[in-house]
Amino acid sequence: MKNYKALAEQIVKHVGGSSNIQSVTNCMTRLRLPLKDPAKADTKALQALDGVQGVVEKGGQTQIVIGTDVANVKNEVAKLGSFEEGTAASGKKENWFNALVGTITAVFQPIIPAICGSGMIKAVLAICTACGWLGADSMIYTLLSMFADSVFYFMPIYLGFSMGKRLGLNPFVAASICACLIHPTFVTLQGAEDPILFFAMEIKKVSYASAVVPPLLIVWFLKYVDKLANRIMPNAVKIFMVPLLDFLIVCPLALIIIGPLGSFLGDGLYFFFDFLNNQARWVIPMLMGAFCPLFVMTGMHYSLMPVQLAQYASLGYGTLLGPGMLASNLAQAGASFAVALRTRDTKLRSTAVSAGTTALFGITEPALYGVTLPLKTPLWMVMIAGGIAGLWGGLTNMRTYASATAGVLALPVYAGGGLQNVINAVICIVIAFAAGFILTLIFGFRKQEDQPEPAAVSEETPEKKAEPLNVSYEILSPLKGHVLPLTQVPDEVFSRRIMGAGAAIDPQEGEIKAPFDGTVTAVFPTGHAIGLTSNDGVECLIHIGIDTVEMDGKGFETLVKQGQTVKAGDLLSRVDLDAIRKAGHPVITPVIITNSSNYVDVIETGKPEVLHGDPLMKVFR
Structure with a gap:
């Protein structure tokens, strides 16, 4: 990217002009613009700009993913108006959770470079003392340690x-x-x-x-x-x-x-992490390795920084962010390079190589928004690979002793735990990169120009006939209510089709029924979601309400068990919709075809209202 000024002018134009921008700031890869009237922003036009990897609406801000050139673009945007670097955003009222996450994220972003810089000094000191290059009682060590400690003190x-x-x-x-x-x-x-x-x-x-x-x-x-x-x-x-x-x-x-x-x-955080480190130290790195892409999409990885610092203060080391994010970031790099190797699209190949390289050094937004998220299947492979490598990090008790961007250059922050801790981190990097690369290479991705040629049918096996390409499977409505497109679901995991294609229902009744003949494959303990697989192999997730997992099962009565066979129209569960509303959660229920990448298309019904058993979607092979 060369012409930052031109890109900045286009961004300002498509967010409603400089008069619509309250302030301008940036993190490592995102341009963050709190807008006076978010409705004026043309998200599609922004996403189509050359140099923009994606657009996210979160925390009261329009966040434009640029990549490592973001600071240059931010400086050009700042020249186009009298914007403040301040952050107190006004405008549309948010729920308390989004407001909390947005505040913590904004508070820690300006401090992160100082934390990372001082952390790297600590890492260098650990290496120097371990190798005998510097004595812990020397004046140089004392002064360098003071430089690093001043930030935290x-x-x-x-x-x-x-x-x-x-x-x-x-x-x-x-x-x-x-x-x-x-x-x-x-x-x-x-x-x-x-x-x-x-x-x-x-x-x-x-x-x-x-x-x-x-x-x-x-x-x-x-x-x-x-x-x-x-x-x-x-x-x-x-x-x-x-x-x-x-x-x-x-x-x-x-x-x-x-x-x-x-x-x-803070003491409570100490006892919590001490318990996990002693009883189930594999949990946090594995979960962070698997779900880190979702945290990055929402910006929540920054909001975890205060908990990470509390861990450093109480325990002297960290397990919350470092090991899991290292696993996830290197999995993103591996998946991106696999896409570059496999694709026949020269532009996608160029994007994947560039994004994979930055992911090696811990900057994953270009890979996430430019490669794995648009292609869907690689994102699932990244989450699987990150979870596997994170599990390794947890089982081997990987720890960071200072904060740094989780990439290959972060190995010194593991030196405080001795040579074995560094070796474990290297193995984690290898596992994550290799798993992300191999899984993506094997399972591939769905993009029109990269569809494999149809396999020829052998004349020696006439009993195996090629399935017609125009086969469709009908998905019936599990609820009575108003039909909505996924784009109107107030959760980006669904609205951006990260989980897959589908439709949503604003329910009028609390009975959930089976959308086809098949098997119950997943029943969440909280009752807020049920997974099914049809006899034809269509995988469907019914997610009752948004963020209803927080209700811990209150208002949900599940009537089926995992592994149970069901017929279309069988009653799966009963839900108290009023209880969901009183808890402050939307009752909108996404019905997702989680393996939609295996099909040519998923077409929703054109009817605005559906009853139980009415056609809701058709899935085309």
Whole structure:
């Protein structure tokens, strides 16, 4: 990509012009644009631009996946208007979970380069001491260690500044309030035998160096105090009276209540991870390796950073992000190179080689949005390969001792655990890359220009006749309700057809019936989803509501078991739709053909309303 200015101009044009952009910022691969009116953005036109890998609407932002050139594009976009780098987005109200994830992500993004840089210093020190090149008692080691530790020691100040900026507060006031947690005077008082009292209220002696949760809670509380102070103070004295009230109210409460509460939550994280590390250490790396692409699509991988830092602070090492993301990222690289080897499309081959190379170094959005997600099957292979390699990482107790982008250059962050930990990481890389490459090469991908030639029918085996290409299978409606296209489902895993093609139903009744003759292949313990396979091999997933897994089975009555044979129209489950709505979840139910990549097309009914047993879709071989 050369002409960043031209691309920036096209992006601004297709998001509704510079007047529609609130602010502009970027992460490693995404241009993030909070828009005043998201409806003005032409997503299809943005996705069609040369240099754009994909477009995601998440966290109140239009996120445009550019790749490693994103900073150059962001700078050109910034020149086209008077945009702020601030992040407090306004506009359409989000649910609390999206708002929380969006806030945590935005708070940590500016700090990640500093965390990674200091982490790599720690990794280099570990290698130097292990090889005998540098003594742990030398002055050089002491100074380099100080350089690395400074980022983590003063983390409450950085988080206070970033959180304050995100919430629209004066970031310097927020940072200054959080600085009291690690002020030398407070640290000295903690070391004394006498209790620390503030107007007869005792302040708990807690170490807040490297703390993550307390500063976030403190600045969140500051938001409401600052809002109240601005409301009651006359304009003439706001400039000094508002920060005065902020300090006098928030600082004492931060030390007496909020800080210790955050510390308690941090201790809870310690016990949780300590339990997993001792009892089921394979769980987190395997799940992260398998589902990391979904986290990346939603930006949730950044929101896990505070938990990762809490793990470093409490345990001295990390298992949450590093091993699993290393497995997933290298699986993306392997799958991309397999696509490049197999495809006959020169443009796709070029994209796959470039995306696979960046994935080797831990930047996977180009591979995800440019290669594996559009082709579908490679994404499934990536998730399988990432899960396998992540399982290896968990079983061998792989640990990171500093933060770094999870790629081949991140091996030094494993050195703190000794040579065997590094060897285990190398094996994890090999497993992930090889599994992603081989699985994608074997199972391939569905793209019109890459369809294999039809196999010839041997005259020596006349009993095996070629199936006609125009065979279709009818999928009946499992529900009564209003038919919607998947694009209207408020969950990108379904709306982007990541799980497969299909349709959705806004149900009017809570009875779910079998859509064909076949077998129940999956019954989720929470009752929110049922998987079936027809006698003709069509695989179907009925996902009742959105995010209903959080209801933990309340309102769901499953009437079938895995492995049970069913006939079309048999009752599968009963659902309390009102309970789903009261829990704050949409009742829209996607009906997905999960192996739709094996078929030529899936055509939904043209009827706006369906009853139980009405034709919902046709699947064409």
